[in-house]
Amino acid sequence: MSQKITSYQGREITPDEVKEGKYLDIVYKFEPKYSWAAGVAISRFLTELKDGKIVARKCYKCERILVPPRMYCEQCYRPTDEWVQVKDTGTVNTFSISHVGTDARRLKTPILVAVVDIDGASPGMGILHNLGEVERSKISVGMKVQAVWKGSEERQGAITDIRYFKPI
């Protein structure tokens, strides 16, 4: 710090004060509800998931096959041209074993997460998903995996229509 500065402002609320509730605060719980329209590209993507298929959009200019699909190519900045069905197999680009949930609370059973580069899409076109039917110590970058789908009557047009990806 500047050597000239001798005192630093700020009053910490210590862990003990938190535990004993020894500070004045106001508590409020915000419980809003949102309804997000899925959009043009992702509505189609979700509808196809319901049918057990993964689809992408192709841009004729850069020839990339994009997953998740978008109606415009952000690189060429023009509309994409065509729906393309890609495979439900892929390669683990990277993975993690998560011991925490959304709110940072510890989980009893860790979640296995990965970026899976989808076969049939352009190189590096990955999606975020979970891994399953695999021992933690056996997961590796470069591992080939395949989607494990929910039963057709269970599927509802959501990313979770794929339960997880398993090694093949």
Next chain:
Amino acid sequence: MKRRVAIVGAGITLFRRRMLETPKELSFEASKMALDSAGLTLKDIQSVVSGSAPDAFDGVHMKGEYYLDGMGAIGKPHERVYVGGGTGVFTPIGGWWNVASGLYDTCLCVAEEKMSPLHPHPQYAFWSIFDQILERPLGTTLLWIFSLEMRRYMHKYGIKEEEIAEVAVKNKGNAVDHPSAQLGAKITVDDVMRSEPICEPVKRLDVSPPSDGAAAVILASEKVAKKLTDQPVWLDGVGWTLDSTHWTNRDLAYPEYVEKAAKMAYKMAGIKNPRKEIDVAEPYDPFDYKELHHLEGLQLAGKGEAPKMTVDGVTQRDGDLPVCPSGGLLGVGNPIAAAGMMKICEIFWQLRGEAGKRQVKKDARTGLAQAWGDLMQVGTVAVMRS
């Protein structure tokens, strides 16, 4: 034509997990310290730029308007800039626009963050940065993207977790000498390796803490700066770029957006060989591997070579390229926007030779501060000269 811009004062509060002060009060304390150190009062300030990260931490929407009076911005041209974790360095970049453009001769830049209001944990706010249709239903946490990126980086270059842990050891050690620091400590690589795995390969001691705090700097035009001090620190290069939120389509081993931001700043500052010309650097280190990732993106290390540089001691305070002499986010703490501004303050003090126990050994004339954030997509860079 753009004008040369100087930093003429800096201020910072304590960084702690939970502070009694409100965002307004924290902002006031940091701003007042910055004004005092420049020998100015609020009357001398013509415009104010503020920075704060997600409103979701505070549960106060229009936060820029809420904290305004603590920032000394009533009745003045004020703007809030926001690029997630990159905000702290983006705030003085916003101030630079104000002064370099010729609009104003003085600008107060304040960055503030209170992460503690959100329960059960500030991490929860980050859930809402993920794609609401394709990613959130999978139970995302911010730690996922860090652990996925760290794994890819390690895989691509054959880097070991122990090498990455050296960054946490160095930065937490450096923070022992920072009066604001939340987590300064002398630890070992073994301590990091044995700490709780929270999102493998990320372990507890690989991660910076949630914090409350504020930091501020005063910018001035060349004419005003030279009247105020014989030690102005020049903000000679600024750069910023963003990539898309399609982070799963990106090369996770290399932050190209940081490279682009750095090249913009280097060009502006006339820097041709950053590794030779930058004397001291404060890259963004919310996780230990991020310091390495960013050194490479900043062209201060070759791709995959930053770990070796660290293990060899090059980045220590007495090394050839001191990195995070402040103690970084890992040691001083991570009140998001204020953490980036803390790095600007540190380079300011280092270049003036006022960093006390933290002063780097080499004669530092040119320094760099960088921040990073949003959905792994933004780089903000500032090059400073004494």
